[in-house]
Amino acid sequence: MIEEFKEAVNKGLSAKNKNLPSKYFYDKKGDALFVEIMNLPEYYLTRAEYEIFKNQTLKIITSLNLKKDTYFELIELGAGDGTKTKELLKLLDKEAYDFDYFPIDFSQNALDNLDKTLQTEIPSLSVKTKQGDYFKVLESFKDSKHQKVILFLGSNIGNMTDDIANVFLQNLSASLALGDQLFLGVDLIKAKDIVLTAYNDSKGITAAFNLNLLNRINTELKGNFAINTFKHLPEYDEIEGIAKSFLVSTKDQDVFVEALNKSFHFYKDEKIHLEVSRKYNDDIINSIIAKTKFKISDKLTDSNNYFSNYILKIV
Numbered sequence: 155m156i157e158e159f160k161e162a163v164n165k166g167l168s169a170k171n172k173n174l175p176s177k178y179f180y181d182k183k184g185d186a187l188f189v190e191i192m193n194l195p196e197y198y199l200t201r202a203e204y205e206i207f208k209n210q211t212l213k214i215i216t217s218l219n220l221k222k223d224t225y226f227e228l229i230e231l232g233a234g235d236g237t238k239t240k241e242l243l244k245l246l247d248k249e250a251y252d253f254d255y256f257p258i259d260f261s262q263n264a265l266d267n268l269d270k271t272l273q274t275e276i277p278s279l280s281v282k283t284k285q286g287d288y289f290k291v292l293e294s295f296k297d298s299k300h301q302k303v304i305l306f307l308g309s310n311i312g313n314m315t316d317d318i319a320n321v322f323l324q325n326l327s328a329s330l331a332l333g334d335q336l337f338l339g340v341d342l343i344k345a346k347d348i349v350l351t352a353y354n355d356s357k358g359i360t361a362a363f364n365l366n367l368l369n370r371i372n373t374e375l376k377g378n379f380a381i382n383t384f385k386h387l388p389e390y391d392e393i394e395g396i397a398k399s400f401l402v403s404t405k406d407q408d409v410f411v412e413a414l415n416k417s418f419h420f421y422k423d424e425k426i427h428l429e430v431s432r433k434y435n436d437d438i439i440n441s442i443i444a445k446t447k448f449k450i451s452d453k454l455t456d457s458n459n460y461f462s463n464y465i466l467k468i469v
C-alpha cells in the first residue's frame with residue numbers, strides 16, 4: 155500500500171499537470187472528515203439519496219421487480235455506515251423477502267461496525283460481510299446462480315473519469331448474469347452555484363479534506379509540505395457536468411519528499427488536480443454503459459431533482 159502511494163505521489167507530482175489520486179483522501183482522518191462533509195448543509199448529495207431511500211422504499215422494491223418467493227443476493231459495494239440502505243433492509247425484512255445482504259468494503263472496521271448496528275436494529279436480517287477489493291469479492295459470487303442486486307451508492311462512481319467508469323462497468327457487467335441489476339446512485343447535472351457550494355463549504359471542511367492528502371504525504375512519506383501555503387480550489391463546468399478540485403500553491407516553492415529522495419518545484423498559482431466528481435444525465439449514463447450488457451430499466455429521483463438512483467439491468 156505504502157509503495158503504491160509512493161509511486162502515485164512520485165508520478166503525480168512529476169507530471170506536467172500535477173495531480174494526486176483522490177482515493178488517497180481516505181485515511182482515518184480523511185474518513186472522519188468525509189463523515190463531516192456528508193452532514194454539511196451544503197453537501198446535498200447524501201440527503202437527496204437518503205430521501206429516495208426513505209420516501210420511495212416501496213418503489214425501489216417494485217422497480218427492482220423483487221418477488222417475495224424468489225431468493226436474491228443484495229450486494230453493496232462500499233457499504234460505509236449503511237444509513238440509506240437500512241431503510242430498504244428494514245422494509246425487505248419486515249415484508250419477509252427471501253435474501254441475504256452482503257456488504258463489501260475495504261475496511262474490516264467499517265464492516266464490523268455495520269454488522270453490529272444491523273444486528274441490533276434488524277436482528278432477523280441475514281448479513282454476510284465481505285472484506286476486500288470489489289472485483290475480487292465479486293469473483294467469489296461467480297458460481298452462485300442466484301439473482302443479484304448490486305448497490306453502488308453515493309455517486310461514488312462520479313470519482314472515476316468516464317473512461318474508468320466504463321471499464322469498471324464492463325468488469326462489473328462481465329461478472330453478472332442475465333436479469334441481474336445494478337442500483338446506481340448518481341448526482342445529477344445542475345446549476346453551478348449549487349454544485350460549487352457543495353464542494354466549497356463555509357466551514358472549510360472540504361478544504362481540510364483535500365489538504366489532508368498533503369498531510370498524508372508529510373507523515374507517511376516524510377514530506378515537508380507547508381500546508382498553509384496551499385489553497386483549496388473547486389471548479390465546476392455546468393455544460394460538461396464535472397466538478398474538479400485542485401490545491402493551488404500560493405507561492406513559488408520547493409517541497410522535499412524524503413521517502414522519494416526528491417524535490418518538487420511549485421510555481422506560484424500552480425495547481426495540483428485531486429478529484430473529479432462527475433454529475434450525470436441519461437445520455438452520460440448511456441454512454442458509460444455503452445460497452446456493457448447493462449440497459450437503463452428505471453430510475454428514481456429525489457423531490458429537488460438533484461440525485462437519481464438508476465436501475466441498470468443485464469439484458
Ligand code: AVI
Pocket residue numbers: 191199308309310311312313352353360363429430431
Ligand atoms: C465520495 N464522493 C462521491 C464524494 C464526491 O462528492 O465526489 C467525495 C467528496 N469530495 C469532496 N466532497 C465530497
